[in-house]
Amino acid sequence: MENIGALAILLAFCLTIFSIAASLVGAWKKKPFLIVSAERAVICVWSLVTLASGLLIYALMTGDYRLAYVAAHSNKAMPMIYKFSAWWGGQEGSLLMWNFILATYALVVVLQNRRKHRAIMPYVTTTMMVTQAFFLMLIAFLVPPFQVLSTGGKAIVDVGDGQGLNPLLQYWTMVIHPPTLYLGYVGYIVPFAFALGSLITRQPGDSWIFTTRRWAIVTWLFQSTGILLGAGWAYSVLGWGGYWGWDPVENASFLPWLTSTAFLHSVTMQEKKGMMKVWNLVLVASTFFLCIFGTFLTRSGIVSSVHAFAQSPIGPYFVAFLTVTIAITILLILSRLDYLKSEAPLESVVSRESSFLFNNLILLASCFAILWGTLFPVISEAIAGEKISVDAPWFNRVNVPIGLALLFLTGVGPLLAWRRSTPDNLKRNFLWPTVGMAVTIAGLMAFGISHFYALLSLGLCTFVTWTIVSEFWKGTMAIRQKDGLSFVPAVIELTHRNTRRYGGYIVHMGIVMMFIGFSGAAFNKDTTVEVKVGDKFPLGRYEIKVSDIKMGQNENYIWQNAIVEATIDGKPFATLTPERRIYEKSQQPVSMVAIKRQLNEDLYINFAGMGSESQRPTIQAYVFPLVSWIWAGYWVLLFGSLICLVPAKIKMQYARTEVVGVSTKHVPATK
Amino acid sequence: MNTTVKFGAVIAVVVGTLGWVAASGVNEDTASYYKTISEIEKMDASAKTKRLRVGGDIEKGSIKRDGKQVSFVLVEEKRKMNVRYDGNEPLPDTFRDGAQALVDGRIEPDGTFHAAKISAKCASKYEAKPGGNYQKENSINQRAS
Numbered sequence: 028m029e030n031i032g033a034l035a036i037l038l039a040f041c042l043t044i045f046s047i048a049a050s051l052v053g054a055w056k057k058k059p060f061l062i063v064s065a066e067r068a069v070i071c072v073w074s075l076v077t078l079a080s081g082l083l084i085y086a087l088m089t090g091d092y093r094l095a096y097v098a099a100h101s102n103k104a105m106p107m108i109y110k111f112s113a114w115w116g117g118q119e120g121s122l123l124m125w126n127f128i129l130a131t132y133a134l135v136v137v138l139q140n141r142r143k144h145r146a147i148m149p150y151v152t153t154t155m156m157v158t159q160a161f162f163l164m165l166i167a168f169l170v171p172p173f174q175v176l177s178t179g180g181k182a183i184v185d186v187g188d189g190q191g192l193n194p195l196l197q198y199w200t201m202v203i204h205p206p207t208l209y210l211g212y213v214g215y216i217v218p219f220a221f222a223l224g225s226l227i228t229r230q231p232g233d234s235w236i237f238t239t240r241r242w243a244i245v246t247w248l249f250q251s252t253g254i255l256l257g258a259g260w261a262y263s264v265l266g267w268g269g270y271w272g273w274d275p276v277e278n279a280s281f282l283p284w285l286t287s288t289a290f291l292h293s294v295t296m297q298e299k300k301g302m303m304k305v306w307n308l309v310l311v312a313s314t315f316f317l318c319i320f321g322t323f324l325t326r327s328g329i330v331s332s333v334h335a336f337a338q339s340p341i342g343p344y345f346v347a348f349l350t351v352t353i354a355i356t357i358l359l360i361l362s363r364l365d366y367l368k369s370e371a372p373l374e375s376v377v378s379r380e381s382s383f384l385f386n387n388l389i390l391l392a393s394c395f396a397i398l399w400g401t402l403f404p405v406i407s408e409a410i411a412g413e414k415i416s417v418d419a420p421w422f423n424r425v426n427v428p429i430g431l432a433l434l435f436l437t438g439v440g441p442l443l444a445w446r447r448s449t450p451d452n453l454k455r456n457f458l459w460p461t462v463g464m465a466v467t468i469a470g471l472m473a474f475g476i477s478h479f480y481a482l483l484s485l486g487l488c489t490f491v492t493w494t495i496v497s498e499f500w501k502g503t504m505a506i507r508q509k510d511g512l513s514f515v516p517a518v519i520e521l522t523h524r525n526t527r528r529y530g531g532y533i534v535h536m537g538i539v540m541m542f543i544g545f546s547g548a549a550f551n552k553d554t555t556v557e558v559k560v561g562d563k564f565p566l567g568r569y570e571i572k573v574s575d576i577k578m579g580q581n582e583n584y585i586w587q588n589a590i591v592e593a594t595i596d597g598k599p600f601a602t603l604t605p606e607r608r609i610y611e612k613s614q615q616p617v618s619m620v621a622i623k624r625q626l627n628e629d630l631y632i633n634f635a636g637m638g639s640e641s642q643r644p645t646i647q648a649y650v651f652p653l654v655s656w657i658w659a660g661y662w663v664l665l666f667g668s669l670i671c672l673v674p675a676k677i678k679m680q681y682a683r684t685e686v687v688g689v690s691t692k693h694v695p696a697t698k
Numbered sequence: 699m700n701t702t703v704k705f706g707a708v709i710a711v712v713v714g715t716l717g718w719v720a721a722s723g724v725n726e727d728t729a730s731y732y733k734t735i736s737e738i739e740k741m742d743a744s745a746k747t748k749r750l751r752v753g754g755d756i757e758k759g760s761i762k763r764d765g766k767q768v769s770f771v772l773v774e775e776k777r778k779m780n781v782r783y784d785g786n787e788p789l790p791d792t793f794r795d796g797a798q799a800l801v802d803g804r805i806e807p808d809g810t811f812h813a814a815k816i817s818a819k820c821a822s823k824y825e826a827k828p829g830g831n832y833q834k835e836n837s838i839n840q841r842a843s
Contacts, residue, residue, distance in 0.1 A: 195791065267787045376704045388709060392716050399720070404732065414732035416751060418802070418815075421728035425720050553786055557765040617791045635788045638763050645765070647788050 029173040032082040039075035043160040054149035073130040102191035119172035147224035154220035191612035200260040208253030214246030219315035273422035279321035289390040301370030375447035438491035460493040481549035533667030540660030547653025605634035628652040793818040
């Protein structure tokens with residue numbers, strides 16, 4: 028069976044090479060049969076990769092412990108769902124999943140566009156298959172998933188039972204976090220492939236954007252979901268209560284998110300006004316390269332990280348692949364600059380256009396800063412000969428102001444007019460949101476809150492919420508007057524007319540809620556104590572008591588838990604049972620924290636261990652204000668993104684032609 | 699004033715501010731220097747005030763818990779260093795006998811390393827040793843473990 032799997036991978040690799048060659052020759056010699064044949068090869072590649080994946084999953088689920096990968100990542104006692112998720116629990120398997128997702132995307136693209144975009148398609152196929160060939164090459168020759176164990180001679184050995192999946196990964200969000208993140212990572216290849224295709228064929232600048240904007244939103248949603256699932260996992264599993272630690276691999280997943288967010292915003296500028304064409308190409312290409320770079324960072328061991336896979340020889344291949352593809356992209360953009368001229372100039376610093384521009388600038392600045400910080404050990408070693416790393420406080424110092432500036436722009440954007448805002452409409456639009464912000468800050472200060480960033484952040488949250496609500500309000504009122512609808516149908520009608528605009532506002536609302544959650548971190552409380560069973564200790568408004576310690580065992584792990592009772596003013600509030608486990612197979616200890624989640628604050632208890640001599644439990648207790656808002660914000664973000672995907676009732680094409688006509692003449696700015 | 703100039707000015711201010719924040723942020727509190735134990739032994743007293751990051755293996759049987767404080771011995775190429783930790787973050791689950799640890803903190807006058815943060819990974823994280831002493835056939839990718 029392992030031979031069939033390995034053969035499937037090898038065949039798929041050969042077919043990708045054929046597909047690339049057939050597409051390019053077909054497009055060059057104008058031979059449609061070659062192009063169609065290349066597209067059929069894509070379908071075959073998908074079938075073969077699916078077959079290989081299926082075989083590996085089958086081996087994992089049935090426990091074929093002759094396979095090295097199965098022996099290392101699965102064991103008999105593991106629940107079925109984790110046997111399945113062991114597919115991406117290790118280097119080889121997760122690269123196979125990468126390939127599977129990429130092949131699936133390629134398949135969908137080919138099937139969707141069999142009759143459309145005939146001129147671009149050969150290049151789209153080529154781009155996707157070049158990437159596919161690279162990733163298949165990795166699992167065909169460098170880190171093959173279908174290797175069997177042997178004693179060194181010819182005989183194959185069945186070890187009977189495996190090591191089991193890393194226990195930290197035996198948690199429900201870890202079952203969906205990697206696939207979601209991969210769906211987001213891999214997905215940006217589609218807009219990138221279309222962008223390249225339209226560059227090569229000198230298509231008028233916009234067609235690739237219209238074709239791929241849904242892809243962009245969907246993959247962005249997957250990225251956001253993946254990142255937040257990771258944050259949620261860190262919060263509920265790792266035991267230190269944080270959801271983000273600026274770990275190199277977290278950063279790696281965040282970088283393409285930043286550029287794709289910038290892309291989703293600046294694409295509006297191109298659609299509406301034909302501006303920022305080169306910029307959009309650069310953004311979509313950077314997003315794709317950062318996705319590959321992220322994969323490289325995770326797998327090469329270049330920076331030390333909690334997420335890193337074991338050192339492997341694939342690093343240099345990634346560097347080569349990135350260098351070549353980046354060089355080709357830059358050359359293509361430079362040689363096609365004529366086709367990418369902006370159709371309208373920027374007219375004023377205070378306008379909707381410039382708010383998009385600054386949003387992009389800030390997102391990219393943040394992206395650059397994070398990249399720089401992540402690679403600081405590498406950079407400093409190259410320049411100063413000393414390996415220096417910067418940690419979370421540095422990232423916070425740089426990114427907190429950036430985040431707040433972005434939040435500010437989120438609120439400001441809708442208030443500014445296209446082209447230019449007059450002082451009069453500035454005053455009219457900004458007055459009430461600003462008053463709301465001032466009142467919030469004053470109110471919070473009256474409650475004794477003096478943390479500068481928290482005050483600013485919560486104030487800005489009010490500001491942005493105000494602008495979003497008033498956008499909905501104004502639109503709804505206009506529709507009510509005109510069409511005589513009642514309130515709720517009017518809101519729905521408004522949203523349906525321009526789903527991307529109002530869906531976008533809802534996404535912004537989700538982001539605001541997350542910022543409320545982030546602000547809560549300024550007021551975290553914690554304590555670590557070694558207590559006797561029955562003793563009490565205080566934390567914030569809680570009194571915490573360990574009332575019992577219990578132990579037990581099941582076939583997968585041994586456990587020990589503490590029964591912890593929390594009271595407020597003597598009244599019982601909650602009973603929590605944090606647990607420590609030692610997994611049988613890997614002998615890996617894992618602590619399972621207990622969290623009492625509430626909208627205003629979470630009470631978070633970790634059972635850190637038993638004292639070596641005293642045999643008393645050490646308990647770490649934390650209070651995390653407002654954390655739940657982050658997760659709630661995610662659902663709002665999801666809802667908003669889904670609305671963006673609903674086709675709008677009214678096509679927004681007219682705005683573009685109208686504006687282009689007027690602004691060909693350069694109007695000097697006032698002052 | 700020309701619009702392009704104004705944009706240029708705003709962009710310069712934003713980028714400049716960020717650059718300044720980023721550059722001035724690399725200081726005593728946020729940056730730490732990767733050193734090996736033998737490098738530390740050779741360092742002079744003044745250099746020891748810096749924040750350091752040292753990697754090594756946790757000596758088997760050396761971990762002692764005493765209330766909040768945890769102490770252990772870090773070994774790197776047969777050189778040993780005593781480490782003391784009393785931070786608020788719980789130690790990672792992977793922190794145990796024989797694991798690889800990366801400690802971040804400062805040297806105290808008596809030569810003990812006072813760690814502010816400890817990260818640990820089992821000999822190869824995510825990748826447990828496959829089936830004992832058996833080798834993988836045609837093993838192109840020989841694992842470090």
